[in-house]
Amino acid sequence: MTEKLLSDRELLERCRELEEHYEVVRGRIQDAARKAGRTPEEITLLAATKTVPVEVINHGIALGITHIGENRVQELCSKFEALHLNDCHCQFIGHLQTNKVRQLAGKVEMIQSVGSLKLAQEISKVFSARGERMDILIEVNIGREENKSGVLPENLESLLVQIAQLPALDIQGLMAIPPATHELSETKAYFSNMYKKFIDIGAKKLDNVNMNFLSMGMSADYAEAIESGANIVRVGSALFGARAYPPRMGV
Numbered sequence: 506m507t508e509k510l511l512s513d514r515e516l517l518e519r520c521r522e523l524e525e526h527y528e529v530v531r532g533r534i535q536d537a538a539r540k541a542g543r544t545p546e547e548i549t550l551l552a553a554t555k556t557v558p559v560e561v562i563n564h565g566i567a568l569g570i571t572h573i574g575e576n577r578v579q580e581l582c583s584k585f586e587a588l589h590l591n592d593c594h595c596q597f598i599g600h601l602q603t604n605k606v607r608q609l610a611g612k613v614e615m616i617q618s619v620g621s622l623k624l625a626q627e628i629s630k631v632f633s634a635r636g637e638r639m640d641i642l643i644e645v646n647i648g649r650e651e652n653k654s655g656v657l658p659e660n661l662e663s664l665l666v667q668i669a670q671l672p673a674l675d676i677q678g679l680m681a682i683p684p685a686t687h688e689l690s691e692t693k694a695y696f697s698n699m700y701k702k703f704i705d706i707g708a709k710k711l712d713n714v715n716m717n718f719l720s721m722g723m724s725a726d727y728a729e730a731i732e733s734g735a736n737i738v739r740v741g742s743a744l745f746g747a748r749a750y751p752p753r754m755g756v
């Protein structure tokens with residue numbers, strides 16, 4: 506596992522770095538929430554823990570991190586037994602192949618990245634067979650990017666209606682990863698667009714469709730996401746430091 510590559514000294518250093526970063530991130534979340542007329546308690550900070558050694562994740566949980574998200578099935582499985590999840594919720598946030606759904610059983614409480622009927626059907630099949638249910642968010646390809654997963658905005662409602670009929674799934678909201686850009690104003694426009702969909706769909710009161718969570722915003726833009734209406738932010742590098750290899754988000 507990754508942590509074997511780090512010396513005790515490096516691990517200690519990363520834990521100390523996390524302590525500082527966690528305070529900064531919490532402060533910014535509080536400010537953004539207040540600015541948006543909301544309370545900080547309404548916002549869930551989900552730590553995106555890909556490539557982060559288990560020891561560092563567990564230190565984060567001891568500090569008070571209540572939600573973590575992994576985005577590769579294999580990495581989640583290799584870390585899982587060592588994670589201290591008694592006081593922490595574990596979710597899946599990455600691209601999910603249908604043949605790997607089974608491996609998530611007993612490990613995650615929500616799958617944030619469901620962007621197709623085929624994937625939803627497989628999740629429903631796997632969890633009904635176990636007599637269980639699974640919370641999901643629908644991933645929206647809000648920037649209409651060709652290489653990104655997620656449903657196109659114009660197909661969102663019909664997908665929701667179809668998925669709502671599957672037996673073992675509880676739709677809890679929406680998730681998005683807007684196109685990478687250095688223009689925060691562009692990103693904010695995508696966030697606002699997502700928030701509008703989140704509210705509009707909620708108002709339609711579709712059967713078996715709950716709009717409890719809007720998951721958007723990462724290290725570069727979580728404050729803006731909160732100001733735009735997100736109530737889950739997925740923060741990786743702003744907590745844990747830069748990753749050794751680049752993220753492959755949503756692809």
Ligand SMILES: *Cc1c(COP(=O)(O)O)cnc(C)c1O
Pocket residue numbers: 553555576598599682723724725739740741742743752753754755
């Ligand atoms: C890695 C990842 C994040 C966090 O990215 P940072 O920019 O490091 O905060 C959020 N969401 C998903 C789906 C990710 O894969």
